[in-house]
Amino acid sequence: xxxxxxxxxxxxxxxxxxxxxxxxxxxxxxxxxxxxxxxxxxxxxxxxxxxxxxxxxxxxxxxxxxxxxxxxxxxxxxxxxxxxxxxxxxxxxxxxxxxxxxxxxxxxxxxxxxxxxxxxxxxxxxxxxxxxxxxxxxxxxxxxxxxxxxxxxxxxxxxxxxxxxxxxxxxxx
Amino acid sequence: xxxxxxxxxxxxxxxxxxxxxxxxxxxxxxxxxxxxxxxxxxxxxxxxxxxxxxxxxxxxxxxxxxxxxxxxxx
Numbered sequence: 413x414x415x416x417x418x419x420x421x422x423x424x425x426x427x428x429x430x431x432x433x434x435x436x437x438x439x440x441x442x443x444x445x446x447x448x449x450x451x452x453x454x455x456x457x458x459x460x461x462x463x464x465x466x467x468x469x470x471x472x473x474x475x476x477x478x479x480x481x482x483x484x485x486x487x488x489x490x491x492x493x494x495x496x497x498x499x500x501x502x503x504x505x506x507x508x509x510x511x512x513x514x515x516x517x518x519x520x521x522x523x524x525x526x527x528x529x530x531x532x533x534x535x536x537x538x539x540x541x542x543x544x545x546x547x548x549x550x551x552x553x554x555x556x557x558x559x560x561x562x563x564x565x566x567x568x569x570x571x572x573x574x575x576x577x578x579x580x581x582x583x584x585x
Numbered sequence: 586x587x588x589x590x591x592x593x594x595x596x597x598x599x600x601x602x603x604x605x606x607x608x609x610x611x612x613x614x615x616x617x618x619x620x621x622x623x624x625x626x627x628x629x630x631x632x633x634x635x636x637x638x639x640x641x642x643x644x645x646x647x648x649x650x651x652x653x654x655x656x657x658x659x
Contacts (some may be wrong), residue, residue: 429627438599441599441603442599442603445599445602445603445605445606445634445638446602446633446634446637446638447608447637447638461607522596525596525624526597526601527596527597527599528599532599532617535603539603541607580632
């Protein structure tokens with residue numbers, strides 16, 4: 413059983429792409445479901461995961477050579493082909509390529525019953541995961557606090573350490 | 586017989602666990618919850634969930650790709 417005295421967990425979420433939006437919310441929501449007390453500190457590009465509008469989050473095949481690229485629909489033989497290594501990376505510079513790939517990934521996820529980002533995020537909030545947005549990067553990148561979802565705390569690195577002072581699960585994503 | 590049944594069919598990690606947690610939190614101690622899942626990963630995960638939260642996993646059965654977990658709320 414979980415040690416109730418030492419059950420804190422923190423995550424530093426630094427990435428702001430569609431694909432990397434999932435790990436922090438999946439691990440945090442599962443952590444609280446398993447009786448952990450979880451805080452996520454969102455900094456740099458990770459701040460994008462806290463915006464009300466997540467429609468701008470994209471996954472990019474550029475510089476992402478391990479990304480499998482399989483069709484979520486069509487005949488079985490077609491769905492088995494991994495187009496990732498077959499398509500020259502330079503083609504992904506075509507305008508609209510990222511939107512297309514993001515759309516295909518969303519289709520694939522829906523087909524596999526993977527939760528949407530908003531669903532995982534609101535479950536985290538329902539389970540009282542604490543969201544801290546890095547104040548410095550909010551200012552640095554010119555984010556408008558009104559664009560963030562409700563229930564976000566704006567603070568700095570020292571606040572992260574205050575959260576991470578106890579517990580033995582501290583992850584950087 | 587279970588007091589409550591949660592159908593998490595078609596849902597993938599971590600949704601079966603999150604929905605199980607929500608369902609259990611609405612129940613009284615000693616009550617029985619049946620969770621139906623099609624996610625093969627949930628076999629290990631439900632076990633781990635019960636292990637960490639203290640809820641009692643009474644049985645796991647498989648029936649044609651459907652897993653049924655019977656859990657007693659602690």
